[in-house]
Amino acid sequence: MQAQVKYKSEVKTAVLGDRTITVKNLTPVFSPQEQDKQSREVERRLFDVFRKYAGQRG
Helix, strand or coil: CCCCCEEEEEEEEEEECCEEEEEEEEEEECCHHHHHHHHHHHHHHHHHHHHHHHCCCC
C-alpha cells in the first residue's frame, strides 16, 4: 500500500476585464529522497526527448 501524498496549495486570482479568474495549484510534498528520485526521473525523460529530436535539427 502506498503512503498518502500531501500537497501544498497555492491560489492565485487575476482580473480579466469584468471576470475574476482563480487558479489553484497543488504541488506534491515529497521527502528529500523521493524528491531526488522524481528529479532523476524527469531528467531521464527529458534526456530521452532531446536525444530523440537532436538528429532532426535544421
